[in-house]
Amino acid sequence: MARIPTRSNDWGFPRWRGYGANREATTVRLCDRHGCNEPGMCPAPKSPNSPERWYFCQAHAAEYNRGWNYFEGLSAEEAAQREANERRDAGGFSQSKHQAWAGSGDGTRSRDELRALEVLELEVDASFDDVRLAWRRLAKSNHPDVRPGDKDAATRFQAIQAAYDVLRVAEEARTWKPRAEP
Helix, strand or coil, X not given: CCCCCCCCCCCCCCCCCCCCCCCCCCCCCECCCCCCCCECCEEEECCCCXXXXXXXXXXXXXXXXXXXXXXXXXXXXXXXXXXXXXXXXXXXXXXXXXXXXXXXXXXXXXXXXXXXXXXXXXXXXXXXXXHHXXXXXXXXXXXXXXXXXXXXXXXXXXXXXXXXXXHHXXXXXXXXXXXXXX
């Protein structure tokens, strides 16, 4: 006589069954755009200040939002003030290190590195050897000992030093390798 097992895979911790491995069918909401059979995962308001939502696929949500202007009806000063307030509140998120791959810049260098390359009068794809040569050339020509009493040269020298420090730290972070265990 065959015995029917009474124990399920859901007992105890850790679960013996993977999360999301239900046998029940999941309901998928389709895009509310007529004739679209894609899943509707992007909610959009049906009207201003309304709790009712349309649910569009990504393509139709982009179409829905194409002409939307966040700063519509505001003067230039009010728009600048609102943008500054929102950047101030979200500053911790935009500067997080673990999302540096999605940060500003061209994808290979950060915005600060691009500014530093500008100060050193270099192209975006300059190597670190080019950075070192440009730093030496500009530092020698703008050094306070070479041009005593010249305030502009002293300011320029400080900017060159800061730019070099930014690029040096970035290069060290890019080429850092852990030590081998003895």
